[in-house]
Amino acid sequence: MLLSIFLKGIYAQKIRYTVSRTSSTARAVSISNPGQVSVDAGIVLGDFIFLNEKALIDSIRSMKVPQGLEADYRKAWYFMLSRTWSARKPLAGREHFNDLNVFINSAGFGFCGAKSDALAGIWSLMGYPSRVVDIGGHVVPEIYVGQRWEVWDPTYHACYVDSSGRICSVEELSARPWLVDHPVRLSYIPYYYWNRMMAFSRNTAELYSSSENNQVVRDFQAVDPKGNTAEILLPASCSMVFPVYSGLPLYSVYRGVTTKLTDYAELAVFVPAGVSTRLSIPLLFHAATSAGSTLKLGNLTVELTKSKSEYVSSGYSLFQTIEIAGNSEGCTLFFLLNPRLFDDMAKRNQKVWETEEPLQIRWVNPHFSNRVNVIYLDDLKGGLKFRKFVKEMGRVLLR
Numbered sequence: 001m002l003l004s005i006f007l008k009g010i011y012a013q014k015i016r017y018t019v020s021r022t023s024s025t026a027r028a029v030s031i032s033n034p035g036q037v038s039v040d041a042g043i044v045l046g047d048f049i050f051l052n053e054k055a056l057i058d059s060i061r062s063m064k065v066p067q068g069l070e071a072d073y074r075k076a077w078y079f080m081l082s083r084t085w086s087a088r089k090p091l092a093g094r095e096h097f098n099d100l101n102v103f104i105n106s107a108g109f110g111f112c113g114a115k116s117d118a119l120a121g122i123w124s125l126m127g128y129p130s131r132v133v134d135i136g137g138h139v140v141p142e143i144y145v146g147q148r149w150e151v152w153d154p155t156y157h158a159c160y161v162d163s164s165g166r167i168c169s170v171e172e173l174s175a176r177p178w179l180v181d182h183p184v185r186l187s188y189i190p191y192y193y194w195n196r197m198m199a200f201s202r203n204t205a206e207l208y209s210s211s212e213n214n215q216v217v218r219d220f221q222a223v224d225p226k227g228n229t230a231e232i233l234l235p236a237s238c239s240m241v242f243p244v245y246s247g248l249p250l251y252s253v254y255r256g257v258t259t260k261l262t263d264y265a266e267l268a269v270f271v272p273a274g275v276s277t278r279l280s281i282p283l284l285f286h287a288a289t290s291a292g293s294t295l296k297l298g299n300l301t302v303e304l305t306k307s308k309s310e311y312v313s314s315g316y317s318l319f320q321t322i323e324i325a326g327n328s329e330g331c332t333l334f335f336l337l338n339p340r341l342f343d344d345m346a347k348r349n350q351k352v353w354e355t356e357e358p359l360q361i362r363w364v365n366p367h368f369s370n371r372v373n374v375i376y377l378d379d380l381k382g383g384l385k386f387r388k389f390v391k392e393m394g395r396v397l398l399r
Contacts, residue, residue: 015241015244015246015268015332015366015370016366016367016370017030017241017244017364017365017366017367017370018364018365018367019362019363019364019365020362020363020364020365026345026363026364026365027243027345027364027365027366027371027372028241028242028243028244028363028364028365028366029044029048029241029242029361029362029363029364030239030240030241030361030362030363030364031044031234031239031240031241031359031360031361032238032239032359032360032361032362033234033235033236033237033238033239033358033359033360034237034358034360035236035357035358035359036236037236038233038234038235038236039233039234039355039358039359040231040232040233040234041232041233041234041240041359042229042231042232043353043355044353044355044359044361045232045242045267046229047351047353048242048341048342049105049282049283049337049338049341050101050104050105051101051229051230051232051282052101052225052226052227052228052229053100053101053125053225053226053227054225054226054227055227055229056100056101056104056122056125056225057122057125057126057225059079060072060075060076060079060122060126061075063075063078063079065078065188066078066187066188067187067188068186068187068188069188071145072126073123073126073128073143073145073152074152076119076122076123076126077119077152077154077159078188079122080115080118080119080122080154081154081157081190082340082343083104083108083338083340083341084104084108084109084115084118084154084338084340085108085109085338085339085340085374086109091107091250091251091252091253091284091316099318100118100121100122100125101282102282102283102284102318103118104118104338104341105282105283105337105338105341106283106284106318106335106336106337106338107284107336107338108338108339108340108341109338111139111155111254112138112139112140112153112155112156113132113139115154115155116132116139116140116141116153116154116155117132117141117218118154119141119152119154120132120141120142120143120218120220121220123141123143123220124220124221124222124223125223125224125225126222127222128143128144128145128222129143129144129219129220129221129222130142130143130144130219130220131144131149131216131218131219131220132216132217132218132220133151133170133214133215133216133217134213134214134215134216134217135170135207135208135210135213135214136207136210136213136214137207137213138155138156138204138207139155139217140153140155140170141153141154142169142170148166148169149169149170149171150167150168150169151167151168151169151170151173152167153199155198156194156195156198156199156204157189157190157194157195157199158183158189158195158199158200159186159189160173160179160180160183160184161179161183161184161186162176162179162184163184165184170208170214171211171214173208173209174208174209174210174211174214175211177205177206177208177209178205180199180200180201180204180205180208181200181201181202181204181205183200230280230282232280232281232282233280234269234359235271235275235277235278235279236275236277237271237272237275238269238270238271238272238275238277239269239270240267240268240269240270241267241268241364241366242265242266242267242268242337243265243266243267243337243339243342243372244265244266244267244268244366244370244371244372245264245265245266245366245369245370245371245372245373246266246268246286246287246289246334246370247369247370248286248287248289248310248312248334249287249312250262250264250286250312250336251314263339263373263374264336264337264339264372264374265336265337265338265339265342265372265374266286266334266335266336266337267281267283267334267335267337268332268333268334268335269281269332269333269334269335270330270331270332271293271324271327271330271331271332271333272327272330273327273328273329273330274327274328275324275327276323276324276325276326276327277323277324278321278322278323278324279321279322279324279333280320280321280322281322281333281335282318283318283335283336283337284316284317284318284335284336285297285313285316285317285318285319285322285333285334285335285336286312286313286316286334286335286336287310287311287312287313287333287334288302288304288310288311288331288332288333288334289304289309289310289311289331289332289334290304290309290327290329290330290331290332291304291305291306291309291329291330292304292305292306292326292327292328292329293324293325293326293327293328293329293330293331294324294325294326294327295311295322295323295324295331295333296322296323296325297313297317297319297322298317298319304331306329316336339372339374342372
């Protein structure tokens with residue numbers, strides 16, 4: 001039966017889905033709170049995103065990885081390959097790159113500087129000194145392990161070894177740049193279009209060889225991961241569904257050039273008509289839609305009406321609290337999600353949660369226009385068939 005998050009009011013909600021008859025075909029999760037008080041939805045969300053630093057580190061350490069990557073710091077590199085994606089222009093707001101969990105949970109993409117900061121931050125939480133090095137046209141992280149520095153590049157999906165099998169540092173590659181464009185093959189390093197073009201190219205070898213441009217830009221000291229988790233309260237009568245795609249504008253900005261993005265994922269929270277409440281969601285706020293609501297976003301007040309029913313953020317900020325008032329027509333709020341965190345939905349969709357009453361959880365299928373569909377640069381590593389690639393790219397372009 002066709003369902004809609006938005007059941008009342010003149011304004012037609014965009015996110016529509018059907019309840020999956022069998023969870024094995026489900027693409028998203030719906031959480032509803034028909035009760036009279038707020039209920040913690042973190043028990044469900046925490047299976048998909050990381051609610052604190054300790055949860056992130058524990059998840060990485062428990063990962064199954066290819067042979068040769070069993071050390072926890074190597075697992076961290078593999079995590080960055082499998083749970084972050086395109087090396088692309090960052091979002092318009094930059095402050096979220098300073099929060100590791102927000103970057104992993106909400107964005108998951110960015111240029112080499114953002115990815116290197118993220119991996120170095122993970123290493124520091126694991127107890128390793130680390131640093132980020134600018135090699136004059138590219139940025140890489142280094143970790144201090146075994147009394148020496150090693151480069152593990154999360155953007156180009158690469159590391160480089162010498163003839164003895166040791167992972168090289170920036171300094172060593174500067175002295176022997178041929179190890180870059182004539183690499184020693186390792187079983188756990190993917191060799192496909194993206195990193196052959198970037199990681200093992202003559203251009204990258206030249207970047208390492210120009211030692212005068214190689215400078216440490218940030219140091220990360222070993223620290224203990226924080227384990228305190230704030231509740232994610234779903235207010236009474238409200239519901240959420242994730243991951244979905246709203247189609248609302250999302251922009252990246254680089255060197256003054258603004259680019260509209262069409263591939264991303266979101267968590268949608270619906271507040272029905274007549275309900276005034278507060279939300280605290282640890283994800284970057286993207287947008288809101290309503291035919292009659294007032295939102296308070298930090299110091300900003302936004303009025304949504306029938307004639308102006310959409311508000312799209314220009315800075316993609318993390319708000320401690322969002323207030324919804326004067327909600328005569330119902331309101332839907334959208335928060336950005338890293339789509340790579342949902343790659344293995346087929347393995348998770350048999351999950352059954354034991355939750356606090358009256359929380360209701362269902363596996364659902366968003367309609368075609370609301371399904372998350374992202375093309376990754378490294379899709380080619382698995383030998384993605386050309387016809388399938390064209391089909392998937394066509395779906396993105398049709399948006």
